[in-house]
Amino acid sequence: MNEDEKMTDEALYSLKSLRAAQPSPEAKKLALNAAMVAFDAVQASKPKARAKQGWLSRWTLGAGLGVPAATAVAALVLLPMGTQMVATRNNLDGPPNDVQVATTEIAREEATVTTLSTLEAPKPEQEVAAAKMADDSVALGEAAPVTQADQLMAAPEAMPAPTGRMTLRQAAPSAAADMAGGSLAQAPLYVEGDTFKSFDENRVKITSEEPVSTFSIDVDTASYTYVRSLLQDGYLPDPDAVRLEELINYFPYDYKAPATIDTPFSSTMSVIPTPWNPKTELLQIGLKGYVPPKEDRQPQNLTFLLDTSGSMDEPNKLPLLKRSFALLVDQLLPEDTVSIVVYAGSAGVVLEPTKASERTKILGALDKLGAGGSTAGAEGIALAYRLAAESKIENGVNRVILATDGDFNVGIDDPEDLKTYIKTQRDQGIFLSVLGFGRGNLDDALMQSLAQNGNGNAAYIDSFREAQKVLVEEGGANLVTIAKDVKIQVEFNPAAVSEYRLIGYETRALNREDFNNDAVDAGEIGAGHTVTALYEITPAGSGGELNDPLRYGSVTSNEVAADDEIGFLKLRYKAPLGDISKLIELPIGKDLALADISEAGNDQRFAAAVAAFGQKLKGSAYGETMSWDEVADLANGSKGDDVNGYRAEFVQMVKLAALLNPDRSGGGRSKADDPNLTQERSLGAPPPRK
Amino acid sequence: MNGSLVLTPQFTDTGTRSAASAHNNALVDRAKAGDRLAFSQLIEANYDFIFRTACKWTGKKSDAEDIAQEVCIKLATAIQSFDGRSAFTSWLYRVTLNMVRDMQRSSVRKAKNVDAFALVHPEDDPGGQEEATTAHQIWERVSTLPDKQREAIMLVYGEDMNHVEAAEIMGCKEATVSWHIHEAKKTLRGLL
Numbered sequence: 001m002n003e004d005e006k007m008t009d010e011a012l013y014s015l016k017s018l019r020a021a022q023p024s025p026e027a028k029k030l031a032l033n034a035a036m037v038a039f040d041a042v043q044a045s046k047p048k049a050r051a052k053q054g055w056l057s058r059w060t061l062g063a064g065l066g067v068p069a070a071t072a073v074a075a076l077v078l079l080p081m082g083t084q085m086v087a088t089r090n091n092l093d094g095p096p097n098d099v100q101v102a103t104t105e106i107a108r109e110e111a112t113v114t115t116l117s118t119l120e121a122p123k124p125e126q127e128v129a130a131a132k133m134a135d136d137s138v139a140l141g142e143a144a145p146v147t148q149a150d151q152l153m154a155a156p157e158a159m160p161a162p163t164g165r166m167t168l169r170q171a172a173p174s175a176a177a178d179m180a181g182g183s184l185a186q187a188p189l190y191v192e193g194d195t196f197k198s199f200d201e202n203r204v205k206i207t208s209e210e211p212v213s214t215f216s217i218d219v220d221t222a223s224y225t226y227v228r229s230l231l232q233d234g235y236l237p238d239p240d241a242v243r244l245e246e247l248i249n250y251f252p253y254d255y256k257a258p259a260t261i262d263t264p265f266s267s268t269m270s271v272i273p274t275p276w277n278p279k280t281e282l283l284q285i286g287l288k289g290y291v292p293p294k295e296d297r298q299p300q301n302l303t304f305l306l307d308t309s310g311s312m313d314e315p316n317k318l319p320l321l322k323r324s325f326a327l328l329v330d331q332l333l334p335e336d337t338v339s340i341v342v343y344a345g346s347a348g349v350v351l352e353p354t355k356a357s358e359r360t361k362i363l364g365a366l367d368k369l370g371a372g373g374s375t376a377g378a379e380g381i382a383l384a385y386r387l388a389a390e391s392k393i394e395n396g397v398n399r400v401i402l403a404t405d406g407d408f409n410v411g412i413d414d415p416e417d418l419k420t421y422i423k424t425q426r427d428q429g430i431f432l433s434v435l436g437f438g439r440g441n442l443d444d445a446l447m448q449s450l451a452q453n454g455n456g457n458a459a460y461i462d463s464f465r466e467a468q469k470v471l472v473e474e475g476g477a478n479l480v481t482i483a484k485d486v487k488i489q490v491e492f493n494p495a496a497v498s499e500y501r502l503i504g505y506e507t508r509a510l511n512r513e514d515f516n517n518d519a520v521d522a523g524e525i526g527a528g529h530t531v532t533a534l535y536e537i538t539p540a541g542s543g544g545e546l547n548d549p550l551r552y553g554s555v556t557s558n559e560v561a562a563d564d565e566i567g568f569l570k571l572r573y574k575a576p577l578g579d580i581s582k583l584i585e586l587p588i589g590k591d592l593a594l595a596d597i598s599e600a601g602n603d604q605r606f607a608a609a610v611a612a613f614g615q616k617l618k619g620s621a622y623g624e625t626m627s628w629d630e631v632a633d634l635a636n637g638s639k640g641d642d643v644n645g646y647r648a649e650f651v652q653m654v655k656l657a658a659l660l661n662p663d664r665s666g667g668g669r670s671k672a673d674d675p676n677l678t679q680e681r682s683l684g685a686p687p688p689r690k
Numbered sequence: 691m692n693g694s695l696v697l698t699p700q701f702t703d704t705g706t707r708s709a710a711s712a713h714n715n716a717l718v719d720r721a722k723a724g725d726r727l728a729f730s731q732l733i734e735a736n737y738d739f740i741f742r743t744a745c746k747w748t749g750k751k752s753d754a755e756d757i758a759q760e761v762c763i764k765l766a767t768a769i770q771s772f773d774g775r776s777a778f779t780s781w782l783y784r785v786t787l788n789m790v791r792d793m794q795r796s797s798v799r800k801a802k803n804v805d806a807f808a809l810v811h812p813e814d815d816p817g818g819q820e821e822a823t824t825a826h827q828i829w830e831r832v833s834t835l836p837d838k839q840r841e842a843i844m845l846v847y848g849e850d851m852n853h854v855e856a857a858e859i860m861g862c863k864e865a866t867v868s869w870h871i872h873e874a875k876k877t878l879r880g881l882l
Contacts, residue, residue, distance in 0.1 A: 008879050014825045015832070015848035023741040024755070031759035035733045036726070038766035043724050310751050 024311060194226075194406075196240040197445035199506040201620055204538075204546050207494040214489045214515050216508040216522030217287065217531045218243075219477070220451070221470075222436060222444065222460035224250035227617070228649075229439065229462035231656045237617065241444065244504030244614040245533065251610065251646055253530045253603040255288035264483040264573065265289045265525055267586060271566065271593040272600040274536055275608050275634055276615075276626040279544025281593060283500075283535040284604055285490075285569065289482050291528040300336040300397040300479060301353075302328075305384040306369065307404035309344030313371035316462065317405050317438040322366050324435070324467035325403070329363060331475050332356035339387040340365055343380025343410050353391035381410035381421070388430045397479055398430045399456065405438035408446055415446055422454040423521075429577060433478060435470070436460040448507070455484055455524050473644070477526035483573040485522040485581065488533060489515045492567040496590065498545050499538040501622065503611050515572060518581050525573070532607050536622065537566065564590050605638035606647060613654055617661070628658030714778040721769050729769070733762050739779065740786050746848065747790045749826075757789050764789065776858050784859045787841070831881055835874050838862075842870035 205213070223246035227237045258266040268286040275282075304325055312318040329338060334357035340350040351365040384400050392398050402410075412418040422432050432454025434447045442460075451458035457478055459470045470478060487510060492500050514520040525531060538544045571584040594600055597608075612631045615623030626634075632654040639647040714735070720728035740761050745754035764785065772781055832843050838860070845856035846867070853871070857864045 005875065005879065008875050011828050012832075012843060012847040012875075012878075014828055015844065016825075016850055023738055023745075023758070024751075027755040027759070028737050028741070031737060031755075031762040032730065032733050034759055035762035035766055036730055038763040039721075039726065039729050042766045043726070313752065 022310070194238075194241070194439060194442040195445060196238055197448065197507055198240045201618070201622075202502045202504070202506055202509075204499050204501045204536075206499055206547050207492045207497050211494060212489060212491045212512050213500065213502055213535070214487065214510040214512050215502065215505045215533070216510055217486045217488060217525060217533075218245050218505060218508045218523050219249055219525060219529045219531055220246050220448065220457050220459065221250040222447065222458045223247060225460040225462055225466055226436075226439075226442075226444070228653055229460075231653050231660065234656075234660065236657075236660050239618045242614050242618045243507065244611055244618075245508070246504075247614045248504065248532050248534065248607050248610045249530070251606065251650070252644075253286055253288075253532060253607070254640070255286045255530055255603070257288050257528070258290045261290050261292065261482070263290075263584070264575075265486075267569070267571065267584070269569070269586070269588055269592055270600065270604050271537075271588075272604050272608065273594070273597045275597060275605075275630070276612055276623045277536070277544065279542045280536050280538045282604075282608055282611075283537050283566065283588065284607060285488065285533045285535075286603070287486075287525065287529075287531040287571075289477065289525045289527055289529040291476070292480070292482070297333070298396045298480065299393050300332060301388060301391050301393045301399070302332075302336070302397075302479075303339045303341065303384045303388040303400045305380060305400055305402045305410065306340065306342045306350075307344050307402075307407050308342045308369055308371050309405075309407045309409075310371060311407065312344075312405055312437070314438060318369065318371045320461065320464065320467065321403050321435075321437055322369060323464060324461055324471060325366055326363055327467055328401075328471045328475065329356065329359060329366070331472060337391045337393070338362050339384075339391065341380060341384040341387060342369060344407050349383060349387065353387055381412060381418070385425050385430060389428070392430070399479060400425075400430060400432045400454070401435065402432060402450070403435040403437060404447075405436070406443045408443065408450075415449075419449060419453045422450055426453065426455045431455040431481065434458045437462075452521065452523070455481060457524070457526070469644070469646075474526075474528070477529040480527040481524045481576045482527050484524045484576055485518070485520075486525050486531075486571065486573040487515050487520075487522045489570040489572075490535065490567050490588075491570075492537070493565050494540070495563065496540055496566045497537045498540045498542075499547065501536045503534040503536060504614070505533065515570070518574070518579065534607060534611055566590055566592070602638040602640035606635060606640070609635035609638060609654075610650065613650075613657070617657055627663045628654055632658070711777055711779070715774065718769060718772055718774075718778060722772075729766070732769075733765065736779075736782060737762065740782065743783055743786045744790060747787065747844070748793075749829075753793065757786065757793055760793075761786050761789050780855065780858050784861065787859065791837075831878060832874070835877060839870045839874035839877075842867050843874050846871060 220243075223241060223243040226241055227247070230237045230241075255268045256266055258264065265287045268284075268288070270284045270286075271281050272284070273282070274280040306321065306325075308318065312321070332338065334355060336356040337353050338351065338356055339353045340362075342348065342350050350369065351362060354362055356362065381400075381402075384402075388398055388400055408415075408418070410418070412421055426432065432451060433456035434451040434454075436442055436444070436447050436458065437460075439462075444458075447458045459466075459478070461467050461470060489512070508523065510520065510522065523531075538546075566588045569586045569588055571586075572581045573584075574581045597605060609631055612623050612626050612634070614620075616626070616628065616631065632651050635647065635651050635654060639651075642648055714732065717728045717732040717735070721732055737758060741754055741758040744757040744761070745751060748754050748757065761782075768785060772778065829848075832840055835843065841860055842856055845851050845859060846853065849856075851859075853864045853867045857867045860867060
């Protein structure tokens with residue numbers, strides 16, 4: 001072997017280092033399902049081809065041993081599915097679905113058969129295939145499979161391998177076909193894969209027993225965007241995904257802004273009749289953050305920490321992320337600094353701290369990002385904070401912006417450690433915001449808690465328009481914190497209010513004693529942010545109480561005889577870099593109360609409509625009395641100027657929700673009606689017999 | 691030849707190799723008899739191997755996922771033709787490789803101006819490490835070779851197989867593999 005040949009050899013051996021990416025569990029499940037469908041098709045056709053083996057007995061066997069149908073279906077449902085595919089089915093007169101197990105299996109088999117035959121020809125339109133599948137599955141009787149199988153098995157041994165690419169979308173219809181009925185009622189209503197922090201809705205409290213209500217503000221809007229994106233695709237959100245305060249706070253409200261930074265935010269209060277309950281009232285507390293004049297703009301030092309794992313390789317993830325951040329870069333001034341760190345796909349610094357004046361360089365670096373692989377980005381987050389610290393601007397905005405679709409393998413595995421790390425960095429003046437992209441992998445709970453620990457906010461970007469809202473219109477609010485650890489405490493006057501209920505803020509509840517404890521973290525308010533909190537209050541003597549009065553009465557002795565006060569509002573906040581909180585106190589006067597909802601301003605009525613929408617969507621114990629139409633009407637009538645069209649869009653959301661989940665009187669639906677969900681998840685009952 | 695040829699699938703280490711192989715064969719037999727559970731377990735156990743193989747040969751995760759899925763579907767029928775003369779993993783490798791070829795041919799047909807044989811796209815490099823980057827450059831050279839030569843090189847150097855094993859997968863004689871390798875190196879000499 002000469003020298004030359006040795007070199008060739010050596011070079012060739014480096015091919016060994018070619019590494020394969022990690023298979024994604026979704027793709028694996030899908031492949032497994034597709035294989036089982038094909039297997040069943042082959043097996044079903046066998047008896048015909050090689051003399052009778054009694055296919056019914058095999059079904060029984062399959063039903064006993066095989067992958068449970070529900071599991072397979074649930075896996076398929078992981079993927080987004082256009083309901084219109086199912087809706088194209090036009091043959092409603094198929095025979096009844098009377099053989100439970102067998103029919104289900106046959107339906108699946110038929111789905112494959114259709115795929116096979118149609119896909120051998122040039123690739124068909126997805127919708128056509130879908131419609132055909134649905135049709136076939138319905139048109140099937142008990143005897144049908146045999147004839148279908150006949151055709152299939154014309155050449156039994158040489159049966160063509162199914163070469164149809166069951167892509168994600170194509171696979172979905174078979175899930176619907178599985179259920180042998182393709183009406184909207186049978187389509188999956190919920191999407192699986194995203195995780196949310198579970199919480200119980202706030203209950204009605206009795207003022208004489210628990211007069212004080214304490215919570216942290218929440219300016220996030222992720223919940224609304226997520227819910228909107230689901231509804232627009234024809235799904236209902238998981239109840240835990242609906243956080244009422246984030247729905248309400250998504251919309252800008254025209255509260256009066258404070259004039260100076262001395263009081264970083266103003267508060268506006270009103271009391272209006274509750275639209276869904278004639279006996280109660282809605283207390284609305286609105287805060288608006290101070291908007292610093294343009295010339296006071298602080299220089300910004302932003303570090304983008306971007307997820308480039310393989311799962312980001314979807315049109316609504318990395319490409320959207322790139323364009324979103326490009327938008328953000330466009331907002332920067334020459335003295336601002338940008339650094340880019342990526343993790344997961346290819347770990348490391350993509351862009352050293354660069355002045356925003358070198359815009360082309362920054363955009364070039366963004367543009368070059370590609371998704372793929374899953375190498376653990378060992379030090380992603382530490383690297384990001386190190387760069388942020390290197391170029392830290394005193395008295396400026398120092399912030400790490402984490403963008404991900406749910407993979408938090410940023411180098412610190414334990415969520416608690418990660419939170420602690422983010423907290424220590426926060427205390428050194430570097431804040432964190434989190435932007436969520438895509439669906440199916442989203443870890444909303446972790447997103448929220450990271451952002452909260454990092455004094456930042458969590459937003460969910462589902463479209464370029466949303467990117468524009470979060471990063472441009474509210475860019476200032478989301479980047480420039482003007483007050484931190486903002487806590488609200490309301491003490492109700494038992495003489496005026498017998499019961500009350502805080503709407504939303506479940507995940508932000510604080511203990512009463514936390515209010516005065518500056519060590520307890522709470523929400524931040526950004527420049528120009530609006531925050532709205534709603535209480536449903538039952539005026540004493542209105543007869544709207546849900547609790548019976550006590551037989552032996554209760555000892556009430558008011559310290560202050562304040563008959564003209566509903567309650568007392570206290571706010572605590574800290575300056576962005578301060579450690580000691582300041583207190584704002586305001587009485588809530590009875591004179592705020594309006595007799596008729598029509599007297600209320602647009603903002604008050606609109607917020608009430610959003611609350612009603614959220615409550616209905618969650619299947620809340622309250623607010624069910626309003627119909628979707630009434631909610632839509634209330635919102636429609638309170639759109640006001642609606643410069644950006646957000647409120648008009650909301651009205652459309654209400655209509656979509658009404659279609660997906662009709663009012664009770666119209667035969668309302670719940671998770672239990674989703675044939676594709678494993679029902680034990682929500683009901684705690686044993687899974688249905690397979 | 692029974693069991694004499696066992697590939698090293700990436701999901702097993704050397705110690706469990708034969709056990710995994712025996713397990714696979716048992717599952718194959720049951721699946722051939724129509725056992726649904728066995729078939730699903732077989733796919734479950736081998737999916738990663740299929741995917742990784744496809745990934746190595748295409749260099750693109752999305753393509754690899756498609757190919758892996760098609761292989762899984764194909765196995766439903768093809769399993770009947772597995773006769774146990776070679777190890778299941780070698781056979782499976784061959785099935786996967788065939789699928790890769792099919793797919794690449796059809797994508798050539800579909801988009802004539804797309805250089806479908808630029809098998810590994812640098813931007814899809816899953817590792818992002820320098821070593822892998824060199825490998826990609828070499829692979830790019832290798833991918834310009836005629837089909838058989840490319841496969842022989844990939845199997846022998848990329849997968850670290852001996853010529854007997856490569857011959858098994860390519861469905862030819864050992865000497866033919868050696869000849870392909872020889873021809874390939876003649877072309878590549880000086881280029882790497």
